[in-house]
Amino acid sequence: MDVLSTLWQTFFDVDAMRTALPELIKVGLPNTLILALTSAVIGTVVGMVLAVAGLSGSRWLRWPARVYTDIFRGLPAAVTILLIGVGLSPVGLQIWGPNPYPLGILALSLIASAYIGEIFRSGIQSVDAGQLEAARALGFSRPSGMRLVVIPQGIRRVLPALVNQFIALIKESSLVYFLGLLASQRDLFRIGQDAAANTGNESALLLAGLFYLLITVPLTHVVNAIDRRLRDGRRADGAERVEDEPTDPAAPSLALAQEGHR
Amino acid sequence: MSTTAAPPTATTGVSVATRDVHLSFGTNHVLRGVTLAVPAASTTCVIGPSGSGKSTLLRVVNRLLEPDSGDVLLEDRSVLADDPDQLRQRVGMVFQHFNLFPHKTVRDNITLGLTRLRGLSKDEAVEQALAQLDRVGLRHKADVRPGTLSGGQQQRVAIARALAMQPQVMLFDEATSALDPELVKGVLATMADLASGGMTMLVVTHEMGFARSVADQVLFMDRGVVVESGSPDTVFEDARSDRLRRFLSQVL
Numbered sequence A: 001m002d003v004l005s006t007l008w009q010t011f012f013d014v015d016a017m018r019t020a021l022p023e024l025i026k027v028g029l030p031n032t033l034i035l036a037l038t039s040a041v042i043g044t045v046v047g048m049v050l051a052v053a054g055l056s057g058s059r060w061l062r063w064p065a066r067v068y069t070d071i072f073r074g075l076p077a078a079v080t081i082l083l084i085g086v087g088l089s090p091v092g093l094q095i096w097g098p099n100p101y102p103l104g105i106l107a108l109s110l111i112a113s114a115y116i117g118e119i120f121r122s123g124i125q126s127v128d129a130g131q132l133e134a135a136r137a138l139g140f141s142r143p144s145g146m147r148l149v150v151i152p153q154g155i156r157r158v159l160p161a162l163v164n165q166f167i168a169l170i171k172e173s174s175l176v177y178f179l180g181l182l183a184s185q186r187d188l189f190r191i192g193q194d195a196a197a198n199t200g201n202e203s204a205l206l207l208a209g210l211f212y213l214l215i216t217v218p219l220t221h222v223v224n225a226i227d228r229r230l231r232d233g234r235r236a237d238g239a240e241r242v243e244d245e246p247t248d249p250a251a252p253s254l255a256l257a258q259e260g261h262r
Numbered sequence B: 001m002s003t004t005a006a007p008p009t010a011t012t013g014v015s016v017a018t019r020d021v022h023l024s025f026g027t028n029h030v031l032r033g034v035t036l037a038v039p040a041a042s043t044t045c046v047i048g049p050s051g052s053g054k055s056t057l058l059r060v061v062n063r064l065l066e067p068d069s070g071d072v073l074l075e076d077r078s079v080l081a082d083d084p085d086q087l088r089q090r091v092g093m094v095f096q097h098f099n100l101f102p103h104k105t106v107r108d109n110i111t112l113g114l115t116r117l118r119g120l121s122k123d124e125a126v127e128q129a130l131a132q133l134d135r136v137g138l139r140h141k142a143d144v145r146p147g148t149l150s151g152g153q154q155q156r157v158a159i160a161r162a163l164a165m166q167p168q169v170m171l172f173d174e175a176t177s178a179l180d181p182e183l184v185k186g187v188l189a190t191m192a193d194l195a196s197g198g199m200t201m202l203v204v205t206h207e208m209g210f211a212r213s214v215a216d217q218v219l220f221m222d223r224g225v226v227v228e229s230g231s232p233d234t235v236f237e238d239a240r241s242d243r244l245r246r247f248l249s250q251v252l
């Protein structure tokens, strides 16, 4: 019985949770959302640039995109965050003063863009070559055909993988605690962790964990919903594409995108 | 483009020709000197075995592929120095697998080129799209996605999409080969209508019945050259080469 009540005290100390709650809501939640959303937006934009460069006919675009992707997908997130956050802090000091927050966002964006770039690239590649050919046959240039016809279809196909990446990013944003944030900059994890250190039990951290679940679990349902809709959509396509099916690379490439995932 | 103002059903086909066109993919010499002439407002059918270069030839005519040597002419003028994107607005193409844009409605498949390339307003483009859909009998499908249509309907939408750009030449690459047999007739009828309406058509087909009844000229291609050409009667009844006789005995 003693063990049970100790465990209960460790994880479900209601007083400790109540003490930490205001800060989790007022400081931790906004900071986690800002970190994740900003780097998701930057990562998506840069990822699209990487994807297009990676598919370019010019090796001078393809090659840098490849190297960038290999580096930031290959390094542990913690290493990237420390290298950028600490390594670039003298530069940051010149620009925005002693504030590690922007560098944290930068590091997260670099990581996210490498993964998102690969997701977009596989999506775009999975679009049947006949689509670009048809657009060009109408009189569109190659770039216009990519922009108006191929890329929109490619993005649609990888939406589930993209949302998965956003979920990973929300969790990964907790790693910026390495950079020694100011009290007002602390994210959910850091506030939970600090409170846990103060009270000597993990209840506040557990509460912080619940906040993460509150964001990520609905997102996983979004993924499933999109997945279902795409699959229904594809079934509608089925009638049209009986002949295309053996050559339609959508399925394997999607699998590849998922595989590229942490 | 001078034809922009023309009503949707008016077609003003122009002559199209190639001269001694060569094209290789790496070491694969696919077109080995193709010369052909399609007079304005006439239909030429291209027949020949698989791999003989028929699709490649069509793609050279609208410059989806650039020939290694030789010339492509519209109205007796070389188009190889022109902007290829401009040229493709004058030369419509219909593919074996339709290649409709699955993420857009039938109507938006047609309006995309009109608004983006022809500079039509949204309303003008929709009006034009509906007129073209009327022509192929599919106005009632304007709001659906192509994926919900039968193959035959999709191919007719693809024809409408190409015609909406008011081309002066139409290329068909085995437009009915991917269709279930019962759907072939409707698409061939649409193509025959177009031919009798004054369009210049270059049609790669395995439908010998269509070639016989609609074509003004039939070309038999084999291994990258035009082996025989002439009226349907001469080609089908009076084959001179062994290669054509062998081909005909297999397909007829």
Ligand SMILES: Nc1ncnc2c1ncn2[C@@H]1O[C@H](COP(=O)(O)OP(=O)(O)OP(=O)(O)O)[C@@H](O)[C@H]1O
Pocket (backbone or CB within 6 Å): B025, B028, B030, B048, B049, B050, B051, B052, B053, B054, B055, B056, B057
């Ligand atoms: N993009 C390409 N890259 C490399 N080789 C190609 C390409 N397109 C066609 N070929 C080759 O060119 C040759 C002719 O192909 P093409 O598609 O023009 O033949 P086809 O007469 O249309 O045959 P089918 O009746 O099977 O459609 C084939 O050997 C093919 O492998």
Ligand SMILES: [Mg+2]
Pocket (backbone or CB within 6 Å): B054, B055, B056, B173, B174
């Ligand atoms: Mg072919």
